[in-house]
Structures are given as C-alpha cells and as structure tokens.
Amino acid sequence: MPNESFQDDGREDQMRALFGMRKDESEGRSGIDAYLDINGVSIPFELKTTSDKRNSVTTVRDFGPEHIKKWAGKHWLFGFYANGDIYYKYATPEMMKPWIDDMENYISPDFKLAEISNQNLELEDLYKIFPKKSVYTLEDAKSLQKRQYLASKYLELQDISGGYSPARMLQILRERLRYLVERGSTLNNPHIPGSYFEKWEKITQDHEIHLRKMATKYLEKPNP
Structure with a gap:
C-alpha cells in the first residue's frame, strides 16, 4: 500500500499545477500549502485530498488552538479521488467557519x-x-x-x-x-464529513479558470 503522506504530497503537487497555484518553498513543509495570485493578491490555501468512499476528509494530527489560528482567513481546495471519479471543491473562509468553530468549541474547555x-x-x-x-x-x-x-x-x-x-x-x-x-486535549485527526461538502459546486474542467472566478467573486465582496 503506498505511503499515504507521499501520496497526499503528490496529489497536492498535481492540484497546484492544475489550478495555477504556487508553493512558497522558503516556508518549509509546515508553511502554507499553496497561494493563488489574483490581481496582486496572494490568497493562502489549505489543500486536502481524500480517497474515502464517503468523501470524508482527514485534517491534521493533534488538532489544537494553533491550527485554528493557522486556518483563520484561509481558503480551502479539496480533491476527491474516490468512487471512480475525480473532482474538486473550493471553500471560502466563511464556508469552513462552521466546522472550525465546532472543533474550537469542542477542545476549548480542555485547553x-x-x-x-x-x-x-x-x-x-x-x-x-x-x-x-x-x-x-x-x-x-x-x-x-x-x-x-x-x-x-x-x-x-x-x-x-x-x-x-x-x-x-x-x-x-x-x-x-x-x-x-x-x-x-488535542483531537487526533478530526474528519470533515462528506455531508459537509455535499451541496458545494464541483470543479471538473477548466480548473484554473473556474477557481479564479470563484475566488475573485469572494474578493469582490464588500467585506470578505
């Protein structure tokens, strides 16, 4: 069975290439997964992939307050590689906020x-x-x-x-x-359930163009 971490790294490389994103190598392995540059703005992205048949996405080991801070203001791009299909879904910070808030509320008393x-x-x-x-x-x-x-x-x-x-x-x-x-008190690799993404728009073609349109729409909101 392939090493999952190695497989995830390979998929993240593919996603960056497919969506016209870049990685700041000076930040090291623990840095921002990817940046999407639009009109002089570098948008930080968290990249996640899954092969789970229920489309559940794993996040991080030992989830704690530092991850909540790290994910503040982040955009997310998910790659789904299960059920004989490959597609992607984009999430703004607002779209991810309910799940992150739930995780924060869960661990907050212990910390x-x-x-x-x-x-x-x-x-x-x-x-x-x-x-x-x-x-x-x-x-x-x-x-x-x-x-x-x-x-x-x-x-x-x-x-x-x-x-x-x-x-x-x-x-x-x-x-x-x-x-x-x-x-x-940390959570061991909390999962984002497939139901959380179920109604989100799939990106299946013209990947970079599609993502740029969605991210630009977010940037043009009065108070993103």
Whole structure:
C-alpha cells in the first residue's frame, strides 16, 4: 500500500499545477500549502485530498488552538479521488467557519483547564516531586521537561549560578503540566464529513479558470 503522506504530497503537487497555484518553498513543509495570485493578491490555501468512499476528509494530527489560528482567513481546495471519479471543491473562509468553530468549541474547555491547572501549582507541589533545595540542576530540569526544550532553552532559563531557583523550577513544572494536559486535549485527526461538502459546486474542467472566478467573486465582496 503506498505511503499515504507521499501520496497526499503528490496529489497536492498535481492540484497546484492544475489550478495555477504556487508553493512558497522558503516556508518549509509546515508553511502554507499553496497561494493563488489574483490581481496582486496572494490568497493562502489549505489543500486536502481524500480517497474515502464517503468523501470524508482527514485534517491534521493533534488538532489544537494553533491550527485554528493557522486556518483563520484561509481558503480551502479539496480533491476527491474516490468512487471512480475525480473532482474538486473550493471553500471560502466563511464556508469552513462552521466546522472550525465546532472543533474550537469542542477542545476549548480542555485547553482552559490546562491554563487553570498549571497556574494552581505551588512550591509545595514542586517539593512533592523533588527534595527541597536552594539550587536545582540541569538534570533536574531535564527530568521534568524531557525533550520539550532545546539545550539553548534550558540554559536560558537558568536564573542562578549553577542552575535553577525553586521559583524557576516551579515555572518549568507549570509549563510541563500545561503541555501534558494540552497534549491530551488535542483531537487526533478530526474528519470533515462528506455531508459537509455535499451541496458545494464541483470543479471538473477548466480548473484554473473556474477557481479564479470563484475566488475573485469572494474578493469582490464588500467585506470578505
């Protein structure tokens, strides 16, 4: 079975070529999937493809608040490769907003809990994990945050000679708790159901011309 990530990358390359879009390679793999340039405006696009027979579309692993921010104002282009047919559907930011809002509402309480819980930790909680001492070592700090910090970050956080004060270790402990709660609060690859796209217009020919007309119509709205 072909590697799904490799297959998706290939399909995204095909979509960019088919629709006259470009990828800013300087942004790296985590950057914007594609841009469509219209009259001096570069429109950012999220590209998604699916081979699911129900036309359900997978999104991202560990969906959290950073994805909500990333998708704000994005346009979307979906490629459907199932049921012996290939077609595409375009979505404006407004068309995707109901689904994104639903996902945000679903995870929001858990992320608020992460914020509340980490702020409630006190020095006495630190002393339940480590013996009370005036200076904590680099090894102590690493035993908490593991590989979540770069070596440079560990050095930057040292606030006294030889390591970390109890107050600074408490800060690291709070950040660790927040990370753990948030990690457990993310959604694992939430799907957009096929019913969400069902009534949207299909793009089956003159792909670039069709998409440009639809995107231009959006740009010409009074308050897009």
